[in-house]
Amino acid sequence: QSVLTQPPSVSAAPGQKVTISCSGSSSSIGRNYVSWYQQFPGTAPKVLIYDNNNRPSGIPDRFSGSKSGTSATLGITGLQTGDEADYYCGTWDSSLSGGQVFGGGTKLTVL
Amino acid sequence: QITLKESGPTLVKPTQTLTLTCTFSGFSLSTTGVGVGWIRQPPGKALEWLALTYWDEDKRYSPSLKNRLTITKDTSKNQVVLTMTNMDPVDTGTYYCARGRRGYNYYFDYWGQGTPVTVSS
Numbered sequence: 001q002s003v004l005t006q007p008p009s010v011s012a013a014p015g016q017k018v019t020i021s022c023s024g025s026s027s028s029i030g031r032n033y034v035s036w037y038q039q040f041p042g043t044a045p046k047v048l049i050y051d052n053n054n055r056p057s058g059i060p061d062r063f064s065g066s067k068s069g070t071s072a073t074l075g076i077t078g079l080q081t082g083d084e085a086d087y088y089c090g091t092w093d094s095s096l097s098g099g100q101v102f103g104g105g106t107k108l109t110v111l
Numbered sequence: 112q113i114t115l116k117e118s119g120p121t122l123v124k125p126t127q128t129l130t131l132t133c134t135f136s137g138f139s140l141s142t143t144g145v146g147v148g149w150i151r152q153p154p155g156k157a158l159e160w161l162a163l164t165y166w167d168e169d170k171r172y173s174p175s176l177k178n179r180l181t182i183t184k185d186t187s188k189n190q191v192v193l194t195m196t197n198m199d200p201v202d203t204g205t206y207y208c209a210r211g212r213r214g215y216n217y218y219f220d221y222w223g224q225g226t227p228v229t230v231s232s
Binding site: 002032033035037039043044045046047050051054056088090091092097098099100101102103104105 | 148150157158160163171172173207209212214216218219220223224225
């Protein structure tokens with residue numbers, strides 16, 4: 001069971017917008033910054049968002065991130081069939097146990 | 112160009128120790144704010160962070176696996192080694208190494224292709 005909670009799946013039509021939520025705690029998202037990763041089947045994850053809302057170079061501005069309290073959200077606009085993938089949120093947990101934590105992942109289907 | 116590549120056995124027996132090596136290029140583990148971490152993914156399941164070694168002597172481990180993990184670095188060889196003791200079939204999965212980069216928090220900006228590990232007798 002993952003420390004961060006994501007919906008197992010979301011879906012939307014091409015051209016539409018979708019959001020993926022990531023719920024944590026006061027010691028994880030509440031105190032730290034969130035990153036988001038995209039993973040296609042059989043390949044390594046790729047970072048889309050870091051420090052809540054920053055995009056690495058080369059990531060289109062269709063991808064955005066936000067954080068409020070103990071939750072974070074990834075937004076994808078202008079959906080394309082090529083966006084169909086698994087998406088993971090990640091952050092640090094500042095509790096005594098500590099460490100990097102990931103969400104359980106969300107499968108995005110572009111209908 | 113930054114690259115990372117994992118290497119190690121694809122099959123280990125239960126109770127054995129797994130040793131994985133991450134060989135990287137295009138950056139130095141001596142650079143302030145840089146780290147190299149290990150993340151694994153069981154088949155069809157989510158990512159799980161294992162360990163992270165930093166440019167200084169700091170190291171961090173997954174609390175649930177801390178007693179079984181050791182991460183070491185050889186800066187001169189651009190390598191990071193992860194050992195995991197007492198392997199079990201539930202440890203089967205793909206093991207990734209990734210560069211950790213410090214923003215406000217660390218995140219993983221470059222990943223290796225992953226190496227599959229099966230634990231079976």
